[in-house]
Amino acid sequence: MLTRVADGPAVVACKTCRYSADARDDAQGVRGGVRLVAALREVQAGDTRYAGIAVQEMPCLFACQDHCTVHLRAPDKVGYVLGRFAPDEQSARAILDYAVHYAASDFGRVPFKEWPEGVKGHFITRTPPPGYVAE
Template identity: 35%
Template structure:
């Protein structure tokens, strides 16, 4: 089984700037926020992958919950903050605790509501991708 959080590294800032005054993308801050929360919680059980441009440029920051056995989800308009990172990780954990990857809406962290763009079913066993 493969599960990961995939974060776009090239996402622009909410105000439209590609880079801030420090020369960083919003995506780089999102990666940092998620990695910081994981480190502070002593978690090494979550795979973080980075990807340049997830083609969701109208709703940065883009984060994908990828799973080869459950539904995978594309999210956007995530703020590159600690609070958003905590919500993403909480939802990721709930997702992993389900058989299909379908988390009941009432259980979602508030900061995850309104961020989901699409879900993709896993590739069926024996099916060619």
């Protein structure tokens, strides 16, 4: 039921997410999560700044009231679930830009002034790492 993956900074994308608030699939019958995973991988492959961020996928993050959700995580850092993205290159770049700042942060806290515009308003939850709570 679980698949072991690298234990570093990662964007885990829900591959079964809806395409939008109003549509399960796009015009070609493809889920938004599949499109977002593809966009994340394409953007990552085209820019070495993102080499230290793993792009991982899994079915359903259980944030179904939102669409195109991702979980940002790294060892000993607060994690975040973000959603309501368009499954496109612009959203993928914003997520990965934020992930670079997140990976470089001490505890997962990125100053608001460093947030890319494309992630503002997309945060759903934050989760403490195992063995910790946030202050």
